[in-house]
Every structure is written in structure tokens, then in C-alpha cells.
Amino acid sequence: METISLSSHNNILLLKHSHSSSSSSSPQQKPHHSRNLVTTKKPIFQQPNSLLIHNDKHKHSSSSSSLPSLMLHYTQNGYFHKSQTTWEQLLNSSFHPSLHFISKLFKSYAEQHKFDHIINILHSLNSRNLTLLPQFYSLAISCFGNAGNLKLMEETINEMVSKGFRIDSKLGNEILLYYSVFGSLNEMENAYGRFKRSRFLIEENVIRAMAYGYTKKRKFYELGEFVRDVGLGRRNVGNVLWNLLLLSYAANFKMKSLQREFVRMVESGFRPDVTTFNIRAMAFSRMALFWDLHLSIEHMRSENVVPDLVTYGCVVEAYLDRKLGRNLEFVLNKMDVDDCPRLFTDPFVFEVLGKGDFHLSSEAFLEYKTQQQKWSYRILIQKYLKKHYRRNQIFWNY
DSSP: OOOOOOOOHHHHHHHHHHHHHHHHHHHOOTTHHHHHHHHHHHHHHHHHHHHHHHHHHHHHHHHHHHHHHHHHHHTTTTOOHHHHHHHHHHHHTTTOOOOOHHHHHHHHHHHOOOHHHHHHHHHHHHHOOTHHHHHHHHHHHHHHTTTHHHHHHHHHHHHHHHOOOOOHHHHHHHHHHHHHHSOOOHHHHHHHHHHHHHOOOOOHHHHHHHHHHHHTTTOHHHHHHHHHHHHHOOOOOTTTTHHHHHHHHTTTTTTHHHHHHHHHHTTOOOOOHHHHHHHHHHHHHHHOHHHHHHHHHHHHHTTTTTOOHHHHHHHHHHHTTTTGGGHHHHHEEEEETTTTOOOOOOOOHHHHOOOOHHHHHHHHHHHHHTTTTTOOOHHHHHHHHHHTTTTTTOOOOO
């Protein structure tokens, strides 16, 4: 019998047993068949051990990876005690929280106004000296600010700065945005002062939020000073700053200042858009400055700016309010009244100057727009004229 040395004692027993069984059944069988028998049987005894180790590892990894999703499930469904227990299990393990997981966790707590849980998790993350800790602070600040809890937001900002973490431009704009939306005018201005000292570039949505804060309090002079301080030469926000400046004058009908700043805007190389023209047109219409209104429409034609529903409304209301409806055809002949009605004006204008009667009436008609009827400015004007002339008529019902 050929001797084959194997390291495993079990394999040696298998070899002897297999060879003896094969030799007893077929005495004339060659010895090399026993080698084939050993090579085929060898993986059978190694496979269960390897599978057992692999299953143990998979079970451990799957249990550790399922804890974060389980915690999110508890948090989103209001099981905060179970969520806290799961978080303690995660802390005792070798789990490293990802930015995506903490973001969803903070958002779930903030939606249910459980801000103390966010603070506790943030403090427990402090003890682990994670590299993502500044981002976790930023997430907490955003959650507090988005919920309007400015006190907790300010405390978290101070704690973040005290640990030596810097506030970047993105977070600085978010903080200023939250103060503009939820804070008082004084708090907003103080936050803007800190923002300026950081020398960050204020974003367009924050500019709009601060401008709305001023217009909400009817602080139009402060609005003009604010946009001047931001810088009227900025071109990455389009005509937003210039339009806000013109709006601050149009709101108080300071017509000379309005005209002067419009000329400065054009001389500075900015091209007026439909919002720019409509701010002036609304002021001209309400002040019955027909000549200036005509010049503004001519200027729109030369700049290839298409009038919208607000422009037509300014013209129609200016003539009808002064009982000059017969002369309305004179100015409408220079406009494309058969065009489809559109609205391109920045909605911020209506927050300050409101919507005209023609605008409101046309919106009511357009809500009932059908596929069979094609609306145009001509049809809207005809319907508005019919409504206007019947307004003062009295119908006796006998």
C-alpha cells in the first residue's frame, strides 16, 4: 500500500478507511485510485468549518449594519426609548456613524421637535473625536434653524466655534437665512454684521430673504441701503439687486429717484428685464404719468423685452382709472394684443406693490382655461372692459 502523509489526523483515518474499503471490493484496483479518492474527499471535511466561520462573520456584520436602520425606524415612528437604547448599542460597538445616517437621524428628531435628543447625540459624538464632527455640528445647526429654534441654533454655533471648528460660507448663508425668516429685524441685521466680518459672499436666496424681511416691516429706506451695501455691481445675481433698489423707491413713489437709479443701472452696463420695466410701469400707472408710461413701453420694444400680463394691466388700468378708455386703443396698437398671456415678473414685486385689478381679473379667467378656448390679451382686455363698464350699473330686480 502506498503511504500518503497528511497533516490532519482525520484525513489519515479517512485514507485508511477508504483504501481498505476499495481494496476489499476490488482487489485488482490500482493504488493511484486512492489518491483520487483523497483529493475528492478532502474539501468535504474543510467545507463545514469554513462555512461556519463565514456564517459567523456574516451574522456579526449584518447585525451591526442593521442597528442604524433599526434606530431610524424607531425614531421615525416615535419609539424614542428604543431609539436611545439602540444608539447606546451603537456607541458600545465599533460603529462609525456616516454623514448620511446622522443627517437622516437629526432630520427625524427635528420633525418631531425632539431637539434634546439631537443635543445628546451630538455630545456623545464629541467623546469619540471623529473627523466628521464639524459636519455633524453643521447638520445640527441646520436642523435647529430650519425649525425656527434660533436659541438652540445660536448655542450650537457658539459651542462649535469654541471647539475650534470654522463656519464656512455655506453654513454662514444658512444661518443668515434662518435669522431673516424667523428672527426679528434687529437679529437679522446683527447676523448680517457678523456675516460681513467673515467676508463671505451672500447668496441670492439670502438676499431675497433679507429683502423680504425689510419689506414686511415696510422699511424701504433700509432695503435700499442694504442692497447698496451688498454691492450693485455684482453680476452673478442678475438684476436682482438693481430691481430691489428700484422697488424701494417705487414703493414710496419717489419718481425722481426711481428715474435716476434706472439711468445709473443702464449706464453701469446692466440690461433691464421685464421686472425692471414693470416696476417702473406700475409706478407710472398709479401716478398717471402717461408720457413716462409710453416711453417705457417704447424702451421695452427697443430692448426686445416682451411685455407680460403686468405690463398690459398697467396700461389698461392707467387709462380706465382716469376715464380715458377711448384712448386706450392708441397705446394698445403698439403692442401685440393677440399674443398668449404670460407672466414673467418676479413675484417679489407683488409683495411690495400688490397685484392690479386687471391682473387679478385675468388670473380668475385663466383658471378656467379650456382647450377649446385660446386666450389672448385682446380677449382678456375685452372681458375686463365689459366688467369695468358694468361695475357702476344698478340692476333692479322686480
